[in-house]
Amino acid sequence: MIYMIDELFFKLHEGLPRQGPGSDKSTQKALELVTLQTEHPSILDIGCGPGMQTRLLARRFPGGTVTALDTYAPFLDQLNSEAEKEGLENIITREGSMFDLPFDTESFDLIWSEGAVYIMGFSEGLSEWKKFLKPGGFLAVSEIAWIQDNPPPELRKFWEEKYPAITTAEDNISRIIREKYVPAGYFILPPEDWFTHYYTPLETKIAQWTGDGPMSEQLLAMEKEEISLFRKFSDWYSYAFYVMKKMD
Ligand code: SAH
Numbered sequence: 001m002i003y004m005i006d007e008l009f010f011k012l013h014e015g016l017p018r019q020g021p022g023s024d025k026s027t028q029k030a031l032e033l034v035t036l037q038t039e040h041p042s043i044l045d046i047g048c049g050p051g052m053q054t055r056l057l058a059r060r061f062p063g064g065t066v067t068a069l070d071t072y073a074p075f076l077d078q079l080n081s082e083a084e085k086e087g088l089e090n091i092i093t094r095e096g097s098m099f100d101l102p103f104d105t106e107s108f109d110l111i112w113s114e115g116a117v118y119i120m121g122f123s124e125g126l127s128e129w130k131k132f133l134k135p136g137g138f139l140a141v142s143e144i145a146w147i148q149d150n151p152p153p154e155l156r157k158f159w160e161e162k163y164p165a166i167t168t169a170e171d172n173i174s175r176i177i178r179e180k181y182v183p184a185g186y187f188i189l190p191p192e193d194w195f196t197h198y199y200t201p202l203e204t205k206i207a208q209w210t211g212d213g214p215m216s217e218q219l220l221a222m223e224k225e226e227i228s229l230f231r232k233f234s235d236w237y238s239y240a241f242y243v244m245k246k247m248d
Helices: 005-013 024-031 052-060 073-086 122-132 153-162 169-178 192-208 214-233
Strands: 042-046 065-070 091-095 108-114 133-146 181-188 237-246
Touching (some): 042 122, 065 073, 122 133, 122 169, 153 214, 169 181, 169 237
Parallel strands (some): 042 065, 042 108, 065 091
């Protein structure tokens, strides 16, 4: 079987509990920065992936509804089957793109997006998604950040090629203010958030991978390099979680 690199990427990533750094503990911590006026909120989770955080949101707000959107249907299938096992009935999965959200304006009390706003760009996501929030609604996003000055050249080169927009949390907080949200708080994800549900299960899949060919080798080499850089340099970067409020 011959795959394109994107297909290979998805084959390698399918079935993982998360598709980026994070944990229920961090989702919970971010939720503590959100103050909603209702116990029946309408929530949108953008780039939900397999939906570990979607399920936590649905559990936290049993009287609310969580719409979980992703472009990749197999992730939505994974989320639906986990939600069914748990007996959660307030999740609606929706195949679609964050670039063209199929919702009415001012539909949501809360928009959530872990490890996915980078696909549009931080400021672009904040700017484009704001119209879908009700006045006074909240937006919570997580995004990679430098957490120390002067990253080693090897590390800077890797991330500036992979994600040229990588910056500090301070810069992103300035963007939050520039986009006219009120910052409610932020925090840095601990290193275990990269490993427990993401890099460790990904390493198991890499070890079991049976595909071959140059594309496969290139992909596995890139993934291994990313993981080994984090092992070596996690003092310099992590993900940051930002919570903000749309002005009334
Ligand atoms: N929030 C999840 C997944 C993060 S990975 C978690 O933390 O585990 C980024 C996700 O964005 C992937 O699931 C990917 O399929 C999805 N994605 C990629 N392009 C997208 C787009 N244009 N619109 C919506 N989702 C997209």
